[in-house]
Amino acid sequence: MFSVRRSIFAWSVSVLVKKMKRHLRLMVQVCFTALTNGYAAGFAKGTIYKGSTKMYCVPGLNCYSCPGALGSCPIGSFQAVVTSRDHIFSFYVVGFLLLFGAILGRFVCGWLCPFGLVQDLLHKIPFSKKWKKLPGDRVLRWLKYVVLMGFVVILPLVVVDIVGQGQPWFCKYICPSGTLFGGIPLIVSNPLLRSALSWLFAWKMLILVALVLLSVVVYRPFCRYLCPLGAVYSVFNPIALYRYRVNEAACTQCKTCQTACPMDIPVYQTPNSAECIRCGKCKAACPHQAIVSTLEKSKTPCQEKCGGMSLKK
Amino acid sequence: MNESQKKWIPIFLIVLGICFVVIGVWQQETADVFRKAVNICMECIGLG
Ligand code: SF4
Ligand code: SF4
Ligand code: SF4
Numbered sequence: 202m203f204s205v206r207r208s209i210f211a212w213s214v215s216v217l218v219k220k221m222k223r224h225l226r227l228m229v230q231v232c233f234t235a236l237t238n239g240y241a242a243g244f245a246k247g248t249i250y251k252g253s254t255k256m257y258c259v260p261g262l263n264c265y266s267c268p269g270a271l272g273s274c275p276i277g278s279f280q281a282v283v284t285s286r287d288h289i290f291s292f293y294v295v296g297f298l299l300l301f302g303a304i305l306g307r308f309v310c311g312w313l314c315p316f317g318l319v320q321d322l323l324h325k326i327p328f329s330k331k332w333k334k335l336p337g338d339r340v341l342r343w344l345k346y347v348v349l350m351g352f353v354v355i356l357p358l359v360v361v362d363i364v365g366q367g368q369p370w371f372c373k374y375i376c377p378s379g380t381l382f383g384g385i386p387l388i389v390s391n392p393l394l395r396s397a398l399s400w401l402f403a404w405k406m407l408i409l410v411a412l413v414l415l416s417v418v419v420y421r422p423f424c425r426y427l428c429p430l431g432a433v434y435s436v437f438n439p440i441a442l443y444r445y446r447v448n449e450a451a452c453t454q455c456k457t458c459q460t461a462c463p464m465d466i467p468v469y470q471t472p473n474s475a476e477c478i479r480c481g482k483c484k485a486a487c488p489h490q491a492i493v494s495t496l497e498k499s500k501t502p503c504q505e506k507c508g509g510m511s512l513k514k
Numbered sequence: 515m516n517e518s519q520k521k522w523i524p525i526f527l528i529v530l531g532i533c534f535v536v537i538g539v540w541q542q543e544t545a546d547v548f549r550k551a552v553n554i555c556m557e558c559i560g561l562g
Contacts, residue, residue, distance in 0.1 A: 248554075249552070249554055250552075251552040253548075255547075255548055255551040255552050256544040256545075256547050256548040256551070258547070264555075264558050265550070265551035265555065265558070266554050266555040266558040266559050270551075273547050273550075273551040277550070277551075277555065277558060278547045278550070278551070281546055281547055281549075281550035281551075282543045282546045282547065285546045287542075287546070288541065288543060288546065291538060291543055292534040292535070292537040292538035292541065292543065293534070293535055293537075293538025293539060293541075293543040293544060293547065294538070294543070294547075295534055295538075296530075296531045296532065296533070296534025296535035296536075296537070296538055297531070297534075297535060298531075299527050299528070299530055299531030299534060300527075300528055300531035300532065300535070302527070303523075303524040303525075303527035303528045303531060304524070304528065368557065369555075369557050369558070372555065372557045372558045373557035373558075373560075373562065376558065379555070379557075379558035379559060379560070380559070380560050383554075383555070383558045383559040384558070384559035384560045384561075387554065387559055388559070394554070394559070394561065397561050398561070399561065399562060401560050401561065401562045402559075402560035402561060404560075405560035406560070437527075440520065440523045440524055440527075441524055442524045
């Protein structure tokens with residue numbers, strides 16, 4: 202009797218562990234978003250947090266005008282510094298991005314960004330036909346670099362008023378994260394702000410609604426095609442400390458990884474693609490455990506045998 | 515570039531990142547970030 206109970210207990214624990222493993226990324230995303238946006242009073246009062254933690258950047262696209270935000274968005278912060286009269290470059294924000302990029306690359310996108318989480322949840326909504334990418338994907342991917350250089354760097358620096366002050370072009374004309382996490386909750390809870398609505402809010406709502414609808418059909422359209430922060434981290438993917446490797450001796454090129462990948466990356470050929478958000482689905486799907494991260498050792502003995510020589514980095 | 519040389523790239527970038535953050539703090543860029551982040555940003559929320 203005792204041994205039956207013990208085996209039922211062991212079975213339940215193993216089922217629970219398996220379930221938790223499957224949802225680990227979602228749990229981390231939710232906890233990190235809650236942790237960095239934990240100022241609940243802001244939502245109730247229609248205001249924002251004003252404490253000293255606001256001088257520190259958070260790694261994801263997390264609007265500092267979100268009522269709950271305890272830290273600052275790096276893209277907004279960069280524009281805030283370069284549009285001030287005293288600086289034309291932000292060592293602070295670029296240094297922060299170098300640090301996070303060199304350690305994690307786009308792991309930030311898969312695990313630590315609130316707007317990435319929103320798109321993940323939207324894509325869970327059932328729809329008759331889901332697309333892995335939009336037509337013209339290869340060209341459209343480059344748009345995020347254009348947005349980064351144009352709307353985050355060049356326009357805020359070059360277009361200035363008579364006192365030499367620029368504007369945060371990306372925040373003002375594009376960012377759907379600011380509209381969703383900052384604009385909507387503040388306008389709902391603050392009558393003064395509500396009275397100041399204009400065409401600009403309508404434009405930003407249009408972008409947000411289009412992206413929300415598109416996210417149901419296509420996986421993470423904003424991250425793929427428009428996000429300047431994703432563009433920054435993408436450059437680090439091939440060289441970051443956290444990378445993937447493919448054990449060529451174990452890989453049979455069955456393409457199971459590519460089928461499992463929501464970004465449709467041929468992982469067996471390009472394990473460190475700029476588009477990879479390190480969600481880990483390819484690793485879990487590989488029937489030969491041929492994909493390993495730099496934190497793990499390959500389970501197949503070949504890695505030791507080959508001394509790592511046959512690992513595609 | 516061989517693998518052992520490649521290993522040093524992120525280390526170099528991390529050191530560079532730390533230096534940049536220190537320079538940024540020294541130049542009081544954090545004050546600009548703080549000032550912007552503790553006032554509701556009209557551009558961010560779409561009010562201009
Ligand atoms: S509007 Fe967007 S880019 Fe600007 S601070 Fe907010 S989240 Fe960041
Ligand atoms: S691409 Fe941008 S919005 Fe998407 S997860 Fe990365 S930082 Fe967040
Ligand atoms: S499935 Fe693999 S290759 Fe595709 S995004 Fe996730 S981690 Fe990257």
